[in-house]
Amino acid sequence: MSVLQNVNSPRPMSLKLATRFMAGGVAGAALGFAVMKSATSLHVSPKSMTWADFLAVWIGITYLGIGLATYAISFNRKELARNLEGMEARLPATPSEVRTSRLQSVTLVLAGIMMLLPVFAMGSLSAIPNMRELIFLGIAILFALQTSANVMLWRGADEFLRRLLLLTCAVTFGIGQALLFLRAAAEHLGLVAPVSAWEILTLMMTLYIATGTWLSIRNRPGSSDCLNS
Amino acid sequence: MQEALLKNRLRVLRAEREWSQGELSQKLGVSRQAINAIETEKHDPSLELAFRMAKLFKLPIEKIFTPETE
Numbered sequence: 606m607s608v609l610q611n612v613n614s615p616r617p618m619s620l621k622l623a624t625r626f627m628a629g630g631v632a633g634a635a636l637g638f639a640v641m642k643s644a645t646s647l648h649v650s651p652k653s654m655t656w657a658d659f660l661a662v663w664i665g666i667t668y669l670g671i672g673l674a675t676y677a678i679s680f681n682r683k684e685l686a687r688n689l690e691g692m693e694a695r696l697p698a699t700p701s702e703v704r705t706s707r708l709q710s711v712t713l714v715l716a717g718i719m720m721l722l723p724v725f726a727m728g729s730l731s732a733i734p735n736m737r738e739l740i741f742l743g744i745a746i747l748f749a750l751q752t753s754a755n756v757m758l759w760r761g762a763d764e765f766l767r768r769l770l771l772l773t774c775a776v777t778f779g780i781g782q783a784l785l786f787l788r789a790a791a792e793h794l795g796l797v798a799p800v801s802a803w804e805i806l807t808l809m810m811t812l813y814i815a816t817g818t819w820l821s822i823r824n825r826p827g828s829s830d831c832l833n834s
Numbered sequence: 835m836q837e838a839l840l841k842n843r844l845r846v847l848r849a850e851r852e853w854s855q856g857e858l859s860q861k862l863g864v865s866r867q868a869i870n871a872i873e874t875e876k877h878d879p880s881l882e883l884a885f886r887m888a889k890l891f892k893l894p895i896e897k898i899f900t901p902e903t904e
């Protein structure tokens with residue numbers, strides 16, 4: 606088969622990829638169990654949690670899971686290269702790619718912790734004097750660290766990755782502001798009950814994850830590469 | 835993401851030189867994902883990146899990229 610024929614040949618769905626999905630599912634379930642176990646130990650009762658709290662826990666676990674997986678993969682340069690380029694990547698990840706990957710994992714883990722903290726603070730911790738203020742201070746510090754890491758990622762990103770991020774934000778804002786406008790109008794007319802900032806935030810973050818996932822799947826490195834096979 | 839408005843021969847040119855996407859991305863100073871997105875015509879490169887590609891392949895830009903309509 607010639608080079609150019611190879612270039613255009615479709616790549617079959619790999620068994621390895623399917624195994625990865627399975628492993629990811631099992632790891633995610635284990636992480637979710639561990640987080641909920643921690644919540645129970647802090648006397649955070651599921652009965653006292655709102656739908657927004659459940660959503661926040663799901664978002665937090667998702668971010669934590671992806672962040673920890675990204676961090677673990679960054680130690681295997683060949684595996685990281687396959688994640689970036691596709692299953693047939695020839696060159697291992699460069700030190701710069703490893704650094705970026707670890708920085709991404711830091712932002713994800715911090716985001717996960719920030720989403721979980723307000724929910725966890727509702728349990729036995731809230732009975733301790735000044736604990737809510739201390740937790741909020743902790744969240745503010747984590748937020749500052751995460752913002753710095755995000756700025757570093759933005760500065761190191763190329764035109765394609767910046768465009769992908771901007772598109773994710775634009776789609777999230779477009780859909781989010783439309784839904785928020787309709788809800789706000791209905792709320793102002795007294796047709797529906799008011800929503801809290803926490804509820805709006807969890808919905809927005811869910812929308813952001815969904816948009817980011819959709820765009821990532823559309824732009825995944827899936828094309829065959831004759832030179833690497 | 836919006837489909838690219840330009841057709842390109844990047845994959846063929848890269849194959850002729852036996853470069854992987856990773857190698858080409860290092861030569862151009864962009865991410866592997868960017869090369870993949872350009873090759874699969876999901877992303878049109880900026881003018882500046884298109885000029886860098888033309889310089890690297892020693893070809894005029896129009897030998898690498900052509901408008902969809904042509």
